[in-house]
Amino acid sequence: MILNKKNFIKSISIIFCVLISSSNCIAQSQKKPNVIIIYTDDQGAVDLGSYGSKDIYSPNIDKLAKSGTRFTQSYVAAPVCAPSRAALLTGKYPQNAGVAGNTSATPGSKGLAASQYTMAELFKDNGYTTGHIGKWHLGMDYESSPNAQGFDYSFGHLRGCIDNYSHYFYWEGPNVHDLYENGKEVFYDGVYFPDLASEKAINFVKNQKEQPFFMFYAINMPHYPYQPTQKWRDYYKNTPKPRGDYAAFISTIDERIGFLIDTLEQLGMRENTIIIYQSDNGYSTETRAFNGGGNSGPYRGAKSSLFEGGIRLPTIINWKNNLPENTVNNQFLMNIDWMPTLAQLCNLTTSIDSIDGLDTSEMIQNSAAISPRTSAFWKYGNQWVVRKGNWKLIGNPKDTSNKGKLDFDKDALFLSNLSVDVSEMKNLADTYPEIVEELIATYISWEHGSKDDIPKKIQTVSHIGTTGEILAKSELHSNYKNIEVLLDGKLGYADYSTGQWIGQEGKDLEFIIDLKTTKQLSEISLSYLSSFGNWVFPPKKFEVSFSENGKAFSNANIKEIELSKKENNTNTASLNLNIKSRYVKIYIKGIGACPDWHTGAGNPAWFFIDEIIIK
The missing domain is CATH 3.30.1120.10 (Arylsulfatase, C-terminal domain)
Structure with a gap:
């Protein structure tokens, strides 16, 4: 074979590239395995093709499942974002990690304490380069920041969610820009955040040639706002909203995971990289998520719920040619188990003490083995x-x-x-x-x-209002229209979500009660709730007035309710009377906006009321 100069140079180039690729493969095979944890945000329990979804296109994630292990009984330790992430990174129940609920978005507010030993610190202590890409949501002070928690490199947003183009956090006032790289605010105005995060993740991997790496790739989708790319909006154009936009967001995730896996393949790192895929909690039914979009399949519950749909989530582990392939594992495990499990799989030497997680590596290596996890606890609110x-x-x-x-x-x-x-x-x-x-x-x-x-039996109270009828004269919140509970003689638990409470956000409420006949009234009391962590405040004012015909009301009695900074749970406001009337008008005025001292200052405040007790 005769080679001209051009063909000779081309042949030498090919040989050089093969040698470089081979040297990368040899280098990768001689060091401890890399680890990538992909943590999605508010993803439903069955929202992948590999988990049975017929209307979601997720070929890259499904390929991970096909060439790895897909779990059917994998749980997270909390049904909302921050405590789930704290549990993952510390191997502890959220309460032991010190993050039992979502952290505040207020600048300087504390989150995951510096005293907590994280998975990033574990890998770092074993010679790994560590990186965080995407969402953090574990505190706003330096001690809680990614770089102070063991990550050599960090890029992403610190709060719970951002607009994907402006990178602003809108859900607590004032609107604030939220994008940081190694603790320094950075600006990429108008650049799509999932693309930014994907690029940063790929670059992080490309830079790791001399030592193994651990990357926490905390993808901020499909958490609201639903902002998938136009390509995927078009793909799901015939799928009704919000399911269509939600599904398009899942496909947006999948596409970027494909980019990352392709990079690992090109660099010869694929066989020496453990990939874990998991959602942080179930899909959201919040108003900002258009009340849904996700699917929990056979399970009851979603985000914020401890039914299975809030905590039993898609989970995959894949280590090419090292762990079982095309395997469905039905054993019980939790996200707190990943820390000790990965320590064993990666042969890490640093001891991990005082954690709640269990080493499930034997069960993962042999799906016929019995999981060491036979019990677990959850507590949220x-x-x-x-x-x-x-x-x-x-x-x-x-x-x-x-x-x-x-x-x-x-x-x-x-x-x-x-x-x-x-x-x-x-x-x-x-x-x-x-x-x-x-x-x-x-x-x-x-x-x-x-x-x-332990729940106590619902308290009942006997009063003349229980035989009357109640009519709303103001617009009710769409989630709280069962006003009959205000006269059912039952007192609600100290939790607005129990179905016994009527809530209003930023507005007031007004009702007319028909007692059926004229009666002598001596007292009217209103039960209300305080739960500042949920933006629930006492009403500002409770006012009653009276009528014989249900049209003209007079003799107004007003009870001003003092706003205390102390959480009091359930409370009662009472008015003493001496009047005869058939109709009673009840007006409850809220405080309007969260007060200046609250983390949600300036945003609409909630109030919740229960029984209107008429004696």
Whole structure:
């Protein structure tokens, strides 16, 4: 074969590239495995093709599942963003990690404490380069920042969500720009954040040639605002909204994961990189998410709920040619287990003490092996769960998927057997009272369980209003229209989500009560709730006036309600009377906006009321 100069140079170039690629492969094979944890945001329990979705296109993630292990009983330790992330990175229950709920967006506010030992610090102590890309949501002070928590490199937003083009955080005032690289604010005006994050993730991987790396790729999708690319909007143009935009966001995720995997392949790193894919909690049914878009499949619940749909989520592990392929693993594990599991798989030497996670590496390497995890606890707000074997007991359950009604006379303790029915649509508490008692005792024995958490029987109160009729004269909030609870004689728990409360955001409420006949009235009381962490404040004013014909009202009595900074849970405002009347008009004025001292200062404030007690 005769080579001309051009062909000779081309041949030498090919040989050179092969040698470089081979040297990369040899270098990668001689060091500890790289680790990438891909953590999506507010993704539904079945929202991938590999998890049974018929209307979502996710070929790259599905390929990870096909060439790896897909879990069917994988859980996160909390149903919302921040505590789920804290649990993942520390191997601890959120309460032990010090992040039991979502962290504040206020500049300088604390989050994950510096004293917590994170997964990033574990890998760093074992010679890894560590990187965080995407969402953080674990605090706004330096000690809580990614670079102070073991990450050599960080790029992304610190708060819970941003607009993907302006990179502004809109959900607590004032509107604020939120994009940082290694603690320094950076500006990429108008550049699509998922593309920015993808580019930064790929560049981070490309720069790791001499030592292994750990990357926490915290993708901020499909969390609202739903802003998929036009390519994927067009693909789902015939899918009704919000499902169409949500699905397009999943495909936007999938496409960028494909870019990352292609990079690993090109660099010869693929076989020496462990990839974990997981969602932080279930899909959102919040107003800003258009009340849905995601799908929890056979499971009840969504984000903010401790039913399965809020915490049992898509999870995949893939280590090409090193871990089982095309495997479905039905064993029980949690996100707190990844820290000790990865330490074992990567042969890390640093000891990990005082964590709640368990090493599940043997079960992952052999799906026939039994998981070391047989029980777990969850606690979020006043909801709590203890799972022991296949029995699961929920205290004060909340169904954000709205798949069924909860009767808080009967369902305050909700028992399921997950080996028989994963839907959690039937409460077995009355059928197996001995199991309920056993699980209550187990929960109380947990360091964060308490007898005070156990639901008490709903209090009832007898008053003349229960025989009357109530009519709303102001616009009700779309989520709180069951005004009959205001005269049902039952007092609500100290939680606005129990179905016993009527809520209003930023506006006032007005009702007319028809007592059917003229009656002598001596007192009218209003039950209300304080929960500042949920932006719930006492009403500013409670006013009653009276009428014999239901049209002309007079003799107004007003109760001003003092706003205290102290959380008081349930409260009562009362007016003493001496009047005869058939019709009573009730006017409740809210404070309007969150006060200056609150993290949501300037934004619409909520108030919640329950029983209107008429004597």
